[in-house]
Amino acid sequence: EIVLTQSPATLSLSPGERATLSCRASQSVSSYLAWYQQKPGQAPRLLIYDASNRATGIPARFSGSGSGTDFTLTISSLEPEDFAVYYCQQRSNWPRYTFGQGTKLEIK
Amino acid sequence: EVQLVESGGGLVQPGRSLRLSCAASGFTFDDYAMHWVRQAPGKGLEWVSGISWNSGSIGYADSVKGRFTISRDNAKNSLYLQMNSLRAEDTALYYCAKDAEDAVAGRFDYWGQGTLVTVSS
Numbered sequence: 001e002i003v004l005t006q007s008p009a010t011l012s013l014s015p016g017e018r019a020t021l022s023c024r025a026s027q028s029v030s031s032y033l034a035w036y037q038q039k040p041g042q043a044p045r046l047l048i049y050d051a052s053n054r055a056t057g058i059p060a061r062f063s064g065s066g067s068g069t070d071f072t073l074t075i076s077s078l079e080p081e082d083f084a085v086y087y088c089q090q091r092s093n094w095p096r097y098t099f100g101q102g103t104k105l106e107i108k
Numbered sequence: 109e110v111q112l113v114e115s116g117g118g119l120v121q122p123g124r125s126l127r128l129s130c131a132a133s134g135f136t137f138d139d140y141a142m143h144w145v146r147q148a149p150g151k152g153l154e155w156v157s158g159i160s161w162n163s164g165s166i167g168y169a170d171s172v173k174g175r176f177t178i179s180r181d182n183a184k185n186s187l188y189l190q191m192n193s194l195r196a197e198d199t200a201l202y203y204c205a206k207d208a209e210d211a212v213a214g215r216f217d218y219w220g221q222g223t224l225v226t227v228s229s
Contacts, residue, residue, distance in 0.1 A: 001170075034215060036153075043203055043219035044145075044153065055217060087153055091214025095167020097155040 002026055002093050004100035006086075012108040019075040021103045023088035028068045032092040035064055035073045038102075039084045047086075048073060075105075083107050110134040110218045112204045117223030120194055128223055130187040130204030138162075138182035141207035143216060144189050146200035146225075156202070157189065161210040172198075194227045201225075 003026040013019055023033065031051040036044040046055040048064035051071060061076040075082055088100040116128040130142070143158040157168045157178040166178055177190040187204055201224050205216040 032214070036216075038153075043221055044216070045219070046215070046217050049208070049215050049217075089153070089155075089214075089216075094212060094214065095158065096169070097158075097214045099153040099155070102152050 001096050002029060002090050002098055004088050004090060004098055006088060006100035006103045008103060009101075010104045010106060012106050013078055014108045015078050015080055017078050019073075019078055019082070019105060021073040021086055021105070023066075023071040023073070023100050025069045025071075025090060029090040029092035031067050032090055033064075033066070033071050034089045034091065035062075036087045036089060037082075037084050038087065044087065078105075080107075110206065112206060112218060112220030114202060114204050114220045114223035117202065117225045119226045119228065121229050122195060122227055124194055125190070125192045126194060126225060128189040128191065128202055128204075128225070130220060132185045132187065132204075132206070135206070137180075137185040139210055141165075141210060141212045142180060142187045143205045143207060143212075143214075144178065144187075145203045145205050145216065145219075146198075147203070147222070148197075148200045151200075154200075155214075158207070158212045158214070159187070160212050165212050167212065191225070194225075196227050199225060199227045 035048040038044040111133045113131045144156040175193045201222040203222045204220040206218040208215040208217045
């Protein structure tokens, strides 16, 4: 099983600041990595797929980068609605898709 | 508008069975693979099972293999999850998720709101 480790567990920032979230895979997943946003009481929402492609309707302030084992989700300037939990997910290994444990982005 | 509506959750005793359903609308259901993803209370996400558009490719997480069965009825635009021999650790909110492709690609572009399964005596 491919283990995804996200860091930090919690990130405290203020609106307008830049957020950088990390996801590291225990083995290469090529570019088959996605990022999801989940707000309390809501289902996850796809933000980024295949490491760097924004999903439909996702604002340009969200960007993804990386390949192999190291990936980054960047939010260029935080909006109040961006404070949530973020998960990475790999689809390199069927049928053993896995998620990271999540990074909570909270208001400082 | 894509809509996925799960149903069938509830309180069940350990060892018993439950069948979840997911009603899909707003897209051509038989053009896409579908999945179940679960989230234990206060925990992260865990992929459970996936099925291709024509049921030709099916997969399960090791944690549910041999106990859960995924299926779909394209004529009814519906996805199912038959859960047998339920355990306390199966307690979770179960989400139905649409894949972005017809084959099982593992890219979950739309999600339902989930149905809660609680396994307890």
